[in-house]
Amino acid sequence: MSLSPTTGMSRLSLEGKSAVSQHHSRLQSAHGAPSMSGPDHPSDSSDWEAEDDEDDEDTDVVSAPTGLKYNLSRLSPRTRQVAQGLFSQTASNESPQISLEFCGIREEDPSADGGLFYAFQMHEVVPCSVRIGARDSGRFSAPRCECPDARFRHVRPCKHLIWLFDKISKQVLFDHDPEAELTLTELGYPEELGDPYDQISQLGLGILADNLRCDFSEPDSELVSPSAARVKEAREMVAALAGIHPYEQNAYRLDLEASYNRNSLIRRGDLGATLFSLILASDSFAEWVRCELSPSDPAVDPFRGIQQRASNIIRELNAFSAAEQDPTWADAYRHRWKGAGGPRNAGWAITQIQHCVAKIEKLVSRGSSPLSGRARSSAARSLVGILKLVVDHQELYDRLVGAHDTGFVYSTLDMLADQSQFIEALEEIMERIGVRGAPSSYVANMRHLIGRMRSHKTEDTGVTSGSGIPRNETPPLSEPPPVQAGPSRPGTVRFVTPELPENVMGRGSQGRGSRGRGAERGAKRPVPRGSQQDNPRGSKKRARGL
Template identity: 35%
Template sequence: MSAPTNRFSKLSLGGMTPTTRSRAQAQDQHSSDDDSSTDIDSDSDSSLEDETPAVIRSPSRLTYRIDNLPGDIQTRVRETFKDPPRLNMQYCRLRDGVYAFQMSELVPRSIRIGGPDSTFPLPRCSCGAAAPCKHVLWLLDQLTKQTLYGHDPGAPLTMKPEGHAEEVGEPYSSIASFHLDVAAEGLHCEVIRDASDSEDEAEDDDDQELARAREARELLAAVADQDPESYRPDIFAAPLPGKNIIKRRDLERTVARMLLDNADFYHYFLSLSRPSDPVRDPFRRLEQRICRVLRELDTHATTSPSSPEGPRNVAWAASHLTGVADLIRTTVFRRDRPAAPWERISACRALVRILASVVARNTDAHPGPTRSDRNLYARLIGDNPNGDFIIGTLLLLPDAAAQFLQDLEVISDAVGVNGAPGPFVEKLARLLQSLKKPAGGGEGVTRSSSKRQGRQTSGDRGSKRMK
């Protein structure tokens, strides 16, 4: 393990004294801009204010049209986005019909978001500044980046005087329909549960611990230049036991425990990772989001717990699946520069796994009056006469999709058994035919490499269903 240890020495952990807390938080801001976003095109950083005064770019790299706002709010928004606050997401919770987000600056800040009839009908920050303050603007921008589906990244969002984008609707409703735990995972933010919460919420806490352990594994595997799925199974095959953080004669295990124990250290480490590292790969992150959504769907197939956020049913899961599939497509093609080969491969890997997960769920496992309400496969593929769920995007990425040919053949066999409308079957057959043709040039892909690439797992419990 000498090579990984040498790589660890480059992190200069000795520089992390208590006096560098503000530096760590500032670096976390940069990490949050990149990692919570699914927009990996960060090389076009021209100032939109100079070219189009009415449109500005936010810390999450979304663009907003603000010429409809009062002058004082325009000024506040411009100043916030030009010099965003150095914030670190600590935790979030849903209590008494109000979402609360705890963030730390040099002093802690809390923001509460309630429904129209609650005591917090508008987002309210503990800083006491005029609304919307810079903390509210920053948080709503981060939430919009997580929860907004079906948006053309080339079109600016319209900001409301309250500080949120018009396109996402009322903030409380948008979080509720998305679900707080799904958004929190993308924000690297712990969800705090009440003692009275049900066993289902306790299982969500287990998911949070597994997600943080997975991210710690991805961070350390990148430093060691290894695949996350095969990196140190002796550490990550089970939850890390023991109360002692220091593990003598095992630096990697010690650092892993530090990442799980200390949020500030975790965010500092995350800020040093590369955009191409697994922990910051936007397509991998989106695939992991779907794994979580499907776990929740499967968990609640036989139970229907009461929740102010609404049911975890087929319609809810399908909205995430179609939203993520569309988001992957726009991230690859709606950008200022062509996607790199690794990005195209990562996008196809996520799409193929998502497609496989849907094909594997052709059962009436959920309550509802129609088959599309009960059966995820029927809703997205089987009973969708004009749909081309995921296949349309894969047809546009034949070079990268070829690495997953064997997985797509397995999917095709399953679709033949399940049944699907003619247009979907025709497009799937056309995709397979195009991938079997000899490549005219470029990087060739052998069947053995296709098998290895296509069957890698994301380290998530839900990946076992994506074979």
């Protein structure tokens, strides 16, 4: 992704002429400062400013997003590089990095009859990257962010580290009591997480990426394709906004995945396909839509996500098993994962699937408030689905069910005995268990559980269960097979540093004592619930920083 070289502009408060002049003078003084070099302070040459294309070297003329052309021959090398970096976005298909929010008229000094000025408020999206290395890593044994606060102001940990580790902890701390507190450390992650690199390795980066709703960059590749998980999620988001019943979303608009084209996002006459394309093209837009969905929507249902993780774990196990038997697969597998994380064998899969079941048990038994009827139904559905996945996999079945009675699934499902709509699915699973064989205690406990479920069942199929779902609307257990990832989006995969020392040093207050971004003029403010902005007709855009 090409980044805008005008990062400093997004942090400027739209104040009077004096403030702008002070900022300009600071930029000039910073321009003459020596460059920061070394591992923590790379030199001024940064790959985010401008792509060194051959066309740029041979011409002094560039085209702007407006269609206007500019001759850069009279600019200094530094300014020329900034302009080329900005206008190079015109030829790319990435979403615009800079957008104009609003404008207004202000007085320099209302109390002293000061002059008037026009103010324009802009917003900019600026990526940054985090590196997490093993304990013996030479540079990243301590997690490190490449944002300006961390690199130039030495803020440790920065907000990006804390934000990322919060997301990771949510996925890997399978046995954490939701009511218990975590102890945040100075490295940005909770003490209970242990070694972040080891935790990611044990789960697997590919599986974690799906849970974080993040695309995965193949090693040594310059192309990033939307992951199968994100493609599926985007279709479910469109289905949810179209009012499709959650249990009918698996079959909704299957054509969206086949017709997606990264280079043609707008589908005239098809709002659903356009929304689908925009969700895949913009991570920030996808997060916005995700936050507006109901917890019962499949795209954000936590229990359904755990079941999908179990399915992905088994897929990884099958891929590893195939790689062990086929040398061509083995080479591709080793290249993909670079040896990180260890073998994805049956032992690894069993541990991770047990973690999935334990996570559901924690959510069911330790929540801050009783689960809603639909949440209980979703939890039971996921448990039954995981059991079915294991029963259908010989190697996992032998070690999780066939050899010993460890209470796999039924001990957790026993807390959801009111979900009698799954009796038929469990009966089918028991038939499979009867063929494969299982300890007598496991069979007896499963039969006892089914008997308890029958005591909750009524003869009237129209009567709702404890989940609030009609008996004749039993949700499907099996997830559809994963689809192929969408077309690759062009562009070099770089974990980039968005700002140079000049941009940062020209911003006035620095260091640990400076105000946070949220305290500056122009920072976004949270909208309180129940405010005027909850009503679209009465909502108003607040002028920030003008």
